[in-house]
Amino acid sequence: QAWRIIFEQSPNGVLLSDDEGNIIYTNSAATDILGYTRDEFLKMRFHDLAPKELAEQVDTNIKKILRGESLITEVYNIRKDGSKRYVQLHETRVIFPNGKYGIMVISTDISRAKQAEEALKESMEMYRILVEHSNDGIVFVKEGIVIYGNPRIIEILNAKPEEFLNQPITKFIHPSQKEFLLQRYKNRLAGKSEPTIYETILVSSQNEEINVEFNVNLVDQAGEKIDIVFIRDITTRKQAEKAIKESEESYKGLFNNSSEGILIIDSSGVILDANRSGLILFGYSKDELLGKTIHEITDNTQTSLEEVTRSVRLAYQGHTQKMEFWGIKKNNDLVPIDMVFNRGDYFGLSVVFAMCHDITDRKNAEAVLRESEEKYRTLTEQIPVGLYRILSNGQIVYCNPAFAEIFGFSSSQAATGSNIKSFLRDFDKWLVDCSTAKLPIEVEMLRADGSTIWVQNILQPNVTENPDATYFDGMLTDVTDRKVAIDELTESEAKFRAMLLAIPDHLFRLNREGILIDFAPTDTAFYPEITNLHLGKSIAEIFPSSIYEKYSEALSYASITGKLQRFEYSFKQENSIFYYEARIVPAGEKIFLVLLRDITQQKKFEEEIRILAQTIMNANDSISITDLDGNFIYVNPAFTKVYGYSQTEILGKNINLIRPIGFDSDLSKEIHSATQKGGWKGEILNVRKDGTIFPIFLSTSPVYNEFNEPIASVGIANDITERKLIEQELIRAKEQAEESDRLKTAFLSNMSHEIRSPMNAVLGFIQLLKAEESITETGKQYIELIENSGNQLLALIEDIIDISKIQSNQIRINKTSFDFNELLRELYTIYSNQLIRKADQKTLLFKPEMPQESPFTIYSDPVRVRQILNNLLSNAIKFTPAGHIRFGYTLMIDEDMPYIQCYVQDTGIGISPEKQALIFERFRQADDTYTRIYGGSGLGLAISKGLVDLLGGHIWVESTEGQGSTFYFTIPFQEGTESGKSLKKEEQKTLSSELLKGKKILVVEDISEIRLYFERLLEPTGAKTLFAHNAREARVLFKKHKDISVVLLDIRLPDADGYTIAAEFKRLRPDLPIIAQTAYALQSEFNKSIESGCDDYVTKPIDSPLLIQKILSLIEKKSDNH
DSSP states (O other), X not given: OHHHHHHHHOSSEEEEXXXXXXXXXXXXXXXXXXXXXXXXXXXXXXXXXXXXXXXXXXXXXXXXXXXXXXXXXXXXXXXXXXXXXXXXEEEEEEEOTTSOEXXXXXXXXXXXXXXHHHHHHHHHHHHHHHHHTOXXXXXXXXXXXXXXXXXXXXXXXXXXXXXXXXXXXXXXXXXXXXXXXXXXXXXXXXXXXXXXXXXXXXXOTTOOEEEEEEEEEEEEETTEEEEEEEEEEHHHHHHHHHHHHHTHHXXXXXXXXXXXXXEEEOTTSBEEEEOHHXXXXXXXXXXXXXXXXXXXXXXXXXXXXXXXXHHHHHHHTTOOEEEEXXXXXXXXXXXXXXXXXXXXXXXXXXXXXXXXXXXXXXXXXXXXXXXXXXXXXXXXXXXXXXXXXXXXXXXXXXXXXXXXXXXXXXXXXXXXXXXXXXXXXXXXHHHHHHHHOSSOEEEEEEOTTXXXXXXXXXXXXXXXXXXXXXXXXXXXXXXXXXXXXXXXXXXXXXXXXXXXXXXXXXXXEEETTOBEEEEOOOSSOOSSOOOGGGTTSBGGGTSOHHHHHHHHHHHHHHHHHOSOEEEEEEEEETTEEEEEEEEEEEOSTTEEEEEEEEOHHHHHHHHHHHXXXXXXXXXXXXXXXXXXXXXXXXXXXXXXXXXXXXXXXXXXXXXXXXXXXTOOHHHHHHHHHHHHHTOEEEEEEEEOTTSOEEEEEEEEEEEEOTTSOEEEEEEXXXXXXXXHHHHHHHHHHHHHHHHHHHHHHHHHHHHHHHHHHHHHHHHHHHHHHHTOTTOOHHHHXXXXXXXXXXXXXXXXXXXXXXHHHHHTTOOOOXXXXXXXXXXXXXXXXXXXXXXXXXXXXXXEEOOOBOOSOSOOEEEEOHHHHHHHHHHHHHHHHHTOXXXXXXEEEEEXXXXXXXXXXXXXXXXXXXXXXXXXXXXXXXXXXXXXXXXXXXXXXXXXXXXXXXXXXXXXXXXXXXXXXXXXXXXXXXXXXXXOOTTOBOOSOOOOOOXXXXXXXXXXXXXXXXXXXXXXXXXXXXXXXXXEEEEESSHXXXXXXXXXXXXXXXXXXXXXXXXXXXXXXXXXXXXHOXXXXXXXXXXXXXXXXXXXXXXXXXXXXXXXXXXXXXXXXXXXXXXXXXXXXX
């Protein structure tokens, strides 16, 4: 009780706590010092009084004290109102009657002493800074000797400190002033009155005269007389006065270019002028805004018109007024403005300048802050920490009101039972992170309304024997405001950094001798680059001599005239030339500020403008510029030449002058409207001065002013009279070419038909003779010779037709997806079997080299690719009597596009160099002598070249005579679809000709030999054959015999088109199979046959077994359908 009385009467704060820092006693002095009541203290810990950043230090100190250490520290505590209170703490361990340790803290308030100490330091520092950084020179003189001089006087005299200190002051006085100043000094010592402020002249260390203003004060310091002399360089002041006069024009520029809106208002509130920012702020043009009163742009629902009138009146009387002003834009939108009214002069009139700062962003921010403050205030009324318990599945089984408030629930009961997963984006990660962290971690969560908050959260897992009963206790604090503040600070720093980087000029300072004093860092590249290594060095060491001379001359003129000096120079860096504009302005005594601007782009623009002007003047196009009313304001020389008018005759005249009578008025309106919207292009008729009408191609575009408003139109006209004549010629030529192509197509079709028809009879009967068992061996040899010769003749015909189609552009490329590897394997199978069947075979064909895995699906024309490889492989086998042949491909990657490079390599007879350039020509071979060993038409390689060209590739040969040849060709690589067309022919089962027994087959054929061939071919099958010589007979037989099973129809008949007959028969009997037979070996004929209704197609000469199988297949298919 005695100690309690002592503590209560003590002026120092006394606090007692248990061994965990929980406060269990406090005296009155402690409550006075920190502002908490006794009851509030007893609910607190020592940690609550210390700054958050010292929480760990508090724990450390508690441990030290409990170990027996006594601590004396000076810290600041946090008062209840949030303010800081500096205290000296004496902390020691005590033992309570129950034997437990506690902590006693005696707190002495040292705030006033701290404040006085800080104030004294600040005062001393302030005076030191004032003297050291004074714009005036300050000199202490004792008995005529300088005992102190601040940096400014050293700078004024351009001397070193050791050259100035401990020197007679008269050493630096101009000789003409010494006697005058000495007499004044004696008079002051004698007690006579002398002015303390006067002008005089000093001499620098370089003997230069300096006009200064002296302010001399005689003081008594420790019984000694000391003169304190304030020396002001009045040269700068005079230069500044000149600069003020010269900057009046600059202020006009500031008015117009100010980012703040400025309105000039007379005493009655009428707006006399506004700068560009002001016009943009209110959305008016200058003509629309001027003449309005300030009331007309005021929103009187939020701003008092009387208050506006009062502010204008007081400002007009010279009292600056500031108010929050709500303005009305032209589009009736409201805009909040910080408006400051000041009196000023405007062309001799007393006016009020209204400075307008748009505070829309601030208002929005204030609204957000008000909402945030309201939430914060509500939260601080309750327990500031959210406490909760959740199960392992996230269900909330308990929470306190603070938790419910944080997450937007009306009460803790409303929040209990909900699942915390709904507040999180990733519940599992959150659960692991928060339950394993030693300290609270920050995490982003969602409130009940879906909004995002940031909390500081920690979880304590409580594991039970039953895993399903495991729960987690959590504690969290809402730290959203702090996160927002950090984001805003980051954004603010980014904006400030961007503003500095946006300054286009490079700034640095030089002295009169061109020594670099300092420079402002910049992100913009300037050459040569100025770095810290150049500080204190002459610019002669930085710039080339030619540039240095310009700087030196400008520094000299700036020093003499005191005016801005400007010059330009160029600098070559690597392969680029940079242009700079340097501005040098005096910025102190023999100090010059250099503003260096990169004008490279400006120079390029100037050059482009010059080139553009010359281009327009020398352009062959007629170029004109008209105003918005269509009156000419400029035409180039080409225009006057084309239209026949002189400049004086055309300028000022309306554009209708060059339009013919009856010009479409709607078109005229269309051209005008489209031009204003961006431009118009098209062909129209114009008229020259002599009255001749001629066609032109006209291209127009608008010309905009600085407000993006159209002010004129540019028209570029080309006389297209000759082009129109050429177009007419081209149309006629196109029609002639199309007729020529039609005739070529008809010729090729006829040639194919006329040659193949007799070959069909020849080769057909040969096939029948081969089946005769009664033929002798000699007869079979003759038949084999006739068949081989016939096939060679047919191949020759195919080559001739193909090369003709290539030359007449009749071949069409039909691209599809197919497996390229499969095509090569098929060719290998065909040609390896051929070599095996040769009696004297001495040539080996290797399997194809295929670097890509199967299926290698490409998009191209498989028929034409196969044809090219057939030709090359046939040649390789023909010209390699003994040796080997390789073939394959490589996938090549090119910058433009990938391609496939195919090759066929043999070790045959080779090709001489002089023949290699000829072999791709028609009818040319490597051996074209009369005694040549190898046969052939010489068309294979020419056809291959034509097909490769059509596929978009290239073909060539590399060969050494006597050693062999390698033929290469490329085709563009386009990846095909995975479901590409398979090249393998479906295996067709061989059907028995017994199926034809008793079937009626109608054969429509006008050539008797072919009819006889069909008769002999079908006779062994037991089919009943009906023959029609023409379309008329075919129709009769078709109507008479309803049981016809299949029709063999010749497409070319003497009295009708076979396609028409096919369509007619199909219309009457849709299920009747029809096989078209023709000698037209063209893909278009096959397509046309299928389109007309035919079910299949065979070409002459006809492959007998193939025809029989097709007939059987169609009959079987028909039977299955029935």
